[in-house]
Amino acid sequence: MIPTLKDVQSAVKRIGPLVHNTPVLTSSTIDRMMNATVFFKCENFQRMGAFKIRGATNAILQLSKDERARGVITHSSGNFAAALALAASSLNTKAYIVMPSNAPAVKREAVAGYGAQIIECAPTLKSRESTTLKHQNKLGATFVHPSNDLNVILGNSTAVWELAKKAENLDVVIAPVGGGGLLAGTALATNYLHYYIETIGAEPFGADDAYLSLKTGKIQPSINPKTIADGLKTQLGDKNFPIIQKFVSKIIRVEESEIIEAMKFIWERMKIVIEPSSAVAVAAMFRNKTDFKNRRVGVIISGGNVDLSNLPF
Amino acid sequence: MIPTLKDVQSAVKRIGPLVHNTPVLTSSTIDRMMNATVFFKCENFQRMGAFKIRGATNAILQLSKDERARGVITHSSGNFAAALALAASSLNTKAYIVMPSNAPAVKREAVAGYGAQIIECAPTLKSRESTTLKHQNKLGATFVHPSNDLNVILGNSTAVWELAKKAENLDVVIAPVGGGGLLAGTALATNYLHYYIETIGAEPFGADDAYLSLKTGKIQPSINPKTIADGLKTQLGDKNFPIIQKFVSKIIRVEESEIIEAMKFIWERMKIVIEPSSAVAVAAMFRNKTDFKNRRVGVIISGGNVDLSNLPF
Numbered sequence: 206m207i208p209t210l211k212d213v214q215s216a217v218k219r220i221g222p223l224v225h226n227t228p229v230l231t232s233s234t235i236d237r238m239m240n241a242t243v244f245f246k247c248e249n250f251q252r253m254g255a256f257k258i259r260g261a262t263n264a265i266l267q268l269s270k271d272e273r274a275r276g277v278i279t280h281s282s283g284n285f286a287a288a289l290a291l292a293a294s295s296l297n298t299k300a301y302i303v304m305p306s307n308a309p310a311v312k313r314e315a316v317a318g319y320g321a322q323i324i325e326c327a328p329t330l331k332s333r334e335s336t337t338l339k340h341q342n343k344l345g346a347t348f349v350h351p352s353n354d355l356n357v358i359l360g361n362s363t364a365v366w367e368l369a370k371k372a373e374n375l376d377v378v379i380a381p382v383g384g385g386g387l388l389a390g391t392a393l394a395t396n397y398l399h400y401y402i403e404t405i406g407a408e409p410f411g412a413d414d415a416y417l418s419l420k421t422g423k424i425q426p427s428i429n430p431k432t433i434a435d436g437l438k439t440q441l442g443d444k445n446f447p448i449i450q451k452f453v454s455k456i457i458r459v460e461e462s463e464i465i466e467a468m469k470f471i472w473e474r475m476k477i478v479i480e481p482s483s484a485v486a487v488a489a490m491f492r493n494k495t496d497f498k499n500r501r502v503g504v505i506i507s508g509g510n511v512d513l514s515n516l517p518f
Numbered sequence: 519m520i521p522t523l524k525d526v527q528s529a530v531k532r533i534g535p536l537v538h539n540t541p542v543l544t545s546s547t548i549d550r551m552m553n554a555t556v557f558f559k560c561e562n563f564q565r566m567g568a569f570k571i572r573g574a575t576n577a578i579l580q581l582s583k584d585e586r587a588r589g590v591i592t593h594s595s596g597n598f599a600a601a602l603a604l605a606a607s608s609l610n611t612k613a614y615i616v617m618p619s620n621a622p623a624v625k626r627e628a629v630a631g632y633g634a635q636i637i638e639c640a641p642t643l644k645s646r647e648s649t650t651l652k653h654q655n656k657l658g659a660t661f662v663h664p665s666n667d668l669n670v671i672l673g674n675s676t677a678v679w680e681l682a683k684k685a686e687n688l689d690v691v692i693a694p695v696g697g698g699g700l701l702a703g704t705a706l707a708t709n710y711l712h713y714y715i716e717t718i719g720a721e722p723f724g725a726d727d728a729y730l731s732l733k734t735g736k737i738q739p740s741i742n743p744k745t746i747a748d749g750l751k752t753q754l755g756d757k758n759f760p761i762i763q764k765f766v767s768k769i770i771r772v773e774e775s776e777i778i779e780a781m782k783f784i785w786e787r788m789k790i791v792i793e794p795s796s797a798v799a800v801a802a803m804f805r806n807k808t809d810f811k812n813r814r815v816g817v818i819i820s821g822g823n824v825d826l827s828n829l830p831f
Contacts, residue, residue: 228541230563249789250543469826476562476791476822509789513782518826 207448208359210397216359217366220262223295224363227251229371232475239494243502244372248364249479249509253315256364256507257288257351260386263360264349265289265296273298278346280326280333282308283436284508285351290321301346303337305329311512352384353442361390368503369395375402376500381485381507382406382415382449382456383437389445391505392452402503405496406449406456407489409433409464414440416456419449433461433517436482436507457489457496464488465517478509481517520761521672523710529672530679533575536608537676540564542684545788552807556815557685561677562792562822566628569677569820570601570664573699576673577662578602578609586611591659593639593646595621596749597821598664603634614659616650618642624825665697666755674703681816682708688715689813694798694820695719695728695762695769696750702758704818705765715816718809719762719769720802722746722777727753729769732762746774746830749795749820770802770809777801778830791822794830 227250235243248256265277276299279289286302293300300321304313305328316323326336341348349357364387365378378395382388388406395402408415412430418441427440441449459467468484470491471477479487483506490497490504540563548556561569578590589612592602599615606613613634617626618641629636639649654661663670677700678691691708695701701719708715721728725743731754740753754762772780781797783804784790792800796819803810803817 228543230541247789254789472791472826476560476567478785478789478791513785513829513831516826516829 207451208355208393212359213362213366213394213397216263217363219266220259220360220363223262224259225251226367229368230475230477234474239490239497239502241497241500241502243490243504244368244375245475245504245506246364246368247477247506249477249483249506251508253284253287253291254508254510255284255288256361256387256505257284258292259363260354260357260360260390261285261288261292261349262295264354264356265292265298267356268347272347275345275347276301277349278303278337278341278344279349279351280304280337281351282312284510286312287315287319289349290316290319294320299346301340301344303333303340305333350442352386352439353444354386355444357386358390358393358445358448361387362394364505365391365503366394369398369402372501372503374400374501375503377403377405377497378503378505379405379407379486379490380505381434381437381482382408383412383482384439385415385441385445385449387505387507388415388453389448393448396452404453405489406453407486408456408458409437409485410458410460412437413458415449416458418446419453419456422450433464434481434485436480437485457493459485459488459492463492467491469518478511479506480508480511483507483509520764521668521706525672526675526679526707526710529576530676532579533572533673533676536575536605537572538564539680542681543788543790547787552803552810552815554810554813554815556803556817557681557688558788558817558819559677559681560790560819562790562796562819564821566597566600566604567821567823568597568601569674569700569818570597571605572676573667573670573673573703574598574601574605574662575608577667577669578605578611580669581660585660588658588660589614590662591616591650591654591657592662592664593617593650594664595625597823599625600628600632602662603629603632607633612659614653614657616646616653618646663755665699665752666757668757670699671703671706671758671761674700675707677818678704678816679707682711682715685814685816687713687814688816690716690718690810691816691818692718692720692799692803693818694747694750694795695721696725696795697752698728698754698758698762700818700820701728701766702761706761709765716767717765718802719766720799721769721771722750722798723771723773725750726771728762729771731759732766732769735763746777747794747798749793750798770806772798772801772805776805780804782831791824792819793821793824796820796822
């Protein structure tokens with residue numbers, strides 16, 4: 206079932222007080238390069254540095270009092286782990302995060318710093334899932350999927366909603382696609398605005414399962430993805446795929462070198478720190494300029510969490 | 519002669535249409551750390567990536583028609599070279615930039631890209647000055663000093679003026695000091711606001727000529743300065759020193775390690791790219807927390823031009 210306009214509006218109201226209405230930036234250099242008017246929705250300035258706090262917050266706020274008391278659980282070694290931990294902490298809810306034993310220390314510390322309890326598992330998908338299920342049952346905690354959850358998708362939809370309020374009459378919006386939670390949320394919200402906005406996805410060639418899923422009409426697994434955009438290695442799910450199928454016009458794929466170049470370009474010219482996943486959306490725009498020519502373009506900068514001691518340039 | 523309130527207001531009006539009214543950002547993490555409310559005036563988002571376009575624009579706009587026709591000249595291998603080149607280009611004026619033969623290619627290209635003519639000199643102060651004088655006389659171009667020029671200082675004063683309009687009731691403002699043009703402009707403008715704002719300078723220990731100048735009451739030369747903040751290696755001049763003496767309450771000095779840490783902290787937490795000179799102001803605030811406790815603090819982030827392939831972390 207695809208959420209309604211009212212669901213989107215409710216999510217906007219529900220999470221508004223708990224997340225940042227992040228700035229929208231522009232660049233005359235990029236406008237000239239693109240022959241377009243481009244608006245960057247800067248979720249790198251969001252709490253914990255990525256849009257993921259939106260979905261996490263919305264998911265927790267939809268729980269009953271009893272469910273909230275028992276807490277939430279997810280498995281993630283990335284931004285969603287920190288997002289659920291922070292959202293839970295802001296809402297006085299307990300969060301349990303299942304993380305692989307080889308997760309970087311800095312990510313573990315971030316999650317622990319927000320007061321979440323880390324549950325270690327072996328670094329395999331199977332161990333992640335079985336460990337999560339075991340603790341979920343034991344604790345009575347509610348599982349929140351990082352991307353394949355309608356409340357998470359609705360939370361994510363609020364970013365482009367805010368963007369459209371600041372940058373009126375957008376023609377097209379581009380967002381990166383990994384697990385599909387951001388792209389589905391973006392496409393959903395744009396669909397309900399009072400004028401038509403095209404939604405385009407952006408994906409690395411090295412992890413193009415969403416592209417293939419749209420092409421074949423069936424969710425394709427993400428097998429051995431190879432990309433610097435580590436947030437985009439996951440695959441679509443049964444909740445977000447129908448939304449993406451219905452409302453996303455196409456997915457533009459980009460090379461690794463294009464991702465790194467776009468990332469460097471944005472850092473150098475716009476002076477903002479964006480993570481590789483965000484650079485995928487920028488790179489897609491740079492690659493397919495004709496899709497955007499003379500249009501008002503929204504770009505969802507999904508986050509800015511990078512390891513400064515390990516940059517690709 | 520110290521410029522008046524009217525001079526500041528005129529500069530604000532004069533250059534307003536030609537420069538960005540840059541965003542003011544905040545960080546709840548930093549507010550908590552500081553026990554203060556901190557407003558960052560983000561001149562890293564300014565045209566050509568630094569506040570220097572303000573002074574350059576104001577200086578050119580104050581020239582007569584004849585002077586404009588003959589062009590402007592300066593010697594600089596840093597941000598002011600690019601600033602004068604871009605300001606001149608925007609105002610259909612010719613700019614001549616004297617640059618040492620060992621200036622980095624990337625800086626030469628930026629200046630040339632804005633359409634300025636580069637005049638090469640030997641990499642010594644003597645050659646810079648004599649080459650400039652020679653061409654100044656030959657071309658009839660007006661020399662614009664990067665920091666020791668009242669019109670440049672007045673142009674620079676507009677940054678904090680904008681900040682004070684967005685962040686009301688500031689108690690104190692901190693700005694880095696190198697040649698003194700930004701600090702003098704900042705102190706001048708804050709002095710003319712309708713309520714008292716303290717102005718503090720920030721300087722590396724390795725280039726603390728401004729600190730020593732204030733202490734001794736006499737401009738001290740910058741001898742063999744050693745700091746990563748290459749924008750702060752120059753010394754004060756007879757135009758800006760009296761303003762700094764009159765309106766700046768003190769200068770906080772910081773270690774190189776503090777500059778690098780502050781720079782990394784701002785990149786990681788605020789997701790903005792700031793250059794080492796800007797990090798000096800942040801580091802000074804972090805170092806002397808008691809000076810800022812329970813106050814509304816403005817920080818002038820002077821610029822964001824860094825070489826991403828040569829970062830200190």
